Amino acid sequence: YLGTTFDNQLKWDLNTEQIVKRGQQRMYLLRKLNSFSVSPVILSRFYQSFIESLLAFSFTCWFRSLSVHDRNSLNSIVNTCSKIIGVKQRDLSSFCDQQIVRKAASILKIPDHILVSEFVLMKSGKRYAMPVCKSNRYLKSFLPSAVQLLNKSKTCQWCHCCLYVLYVMLDYVWIMWVSKDFYFFFFFFFYFFFFFYLFFYFFIYFCYDECYVC
Numbered sequence: 001y002l003g004t005t006f007d008n009q010l011k012w013d014l015n016t017e018q019i020v021k022r023g024q025q026r027m028y029l030l031r032k033l034n035s036f037s038v039s040p041v042i043l044s045r046f047y048q049s050f051i052e053s054l055l056a057f058s059f060t061c062w063f064r065s066l067s068v069h070d071r072n073s074l075n076s077i078v079n080t081c082s083k084i085i086g087v088k089q090r091d092l093s094s095f096c097d098q099q100i101v102r103k104a105a106s107i108l109k110i111p112d113h114i115l116v117s118e119f120v121l122m123k124s125g126k127r128y129a130m131p132v133c134k135s136n137r138y139l140k141s142f143l144p145s146a147v148q149l150l151n152k153s154k155t156c157q158w159c160h161c162c163l164y165v166l167y168v169m170l171d172y173v174w175i176m177w178v179s180k181d182f183y184f185f186f187f188f189f190f191y192f193f194f195f196f197y198l199f200f201y202f203f204i205y206f207c208y209d210e211c212y213v214c
Helices: 013-035 040-055 059-065 068-085 092-108 142-178 182-207
Strands: none
Touching: 013 040, 013 068, 040 068, 059 092, 059 142, 068 092, 092 142
16 A cells, blocks of 8 residues: 555564565665765665655555564664665664654644544643553554653653752752761752652652553
């Protein structure tokens, strides 16, 4: 369907075989360009335009559902192209996650989109409710994956910031304990527990909804 092949069991083996075959054919052109001592910048642009575009065509729908063998087949093309160009090319898994988040964000900007109603905010107003997934196939499809990645991008910012500040405060407490500066130690001890309380408050409010915790 529109260049994507799947069987009656919604498996993507045949689709992956076709992509790998076409990708290997296009790698021949990349090798030819490299034999002419073409700049790595131009080779990277050629790879992104003619090979990566083939690998990433509609992969937000099927990449997360691939078997390990199929993923390795696609990643082998990326690794081979990276060796030919001499520059490490972006990983398909991280690229797919970026595209899923980007697509979900574009959907949320269109009020009349058919999938907008599937993104339901929780009571906190910060995270989206995870749809009920009765099968692993649906769990790895676009909508649940988009909800997971959107929630992760929101919660990780708060968690990383709070954990970093907590680490700095613990380090400062240790320095004061070693230096035997008890006056400042007890003065800081009060603010430490105060921040510790705020940390768990924000963690529960932003991260611990009825869904995944980052």
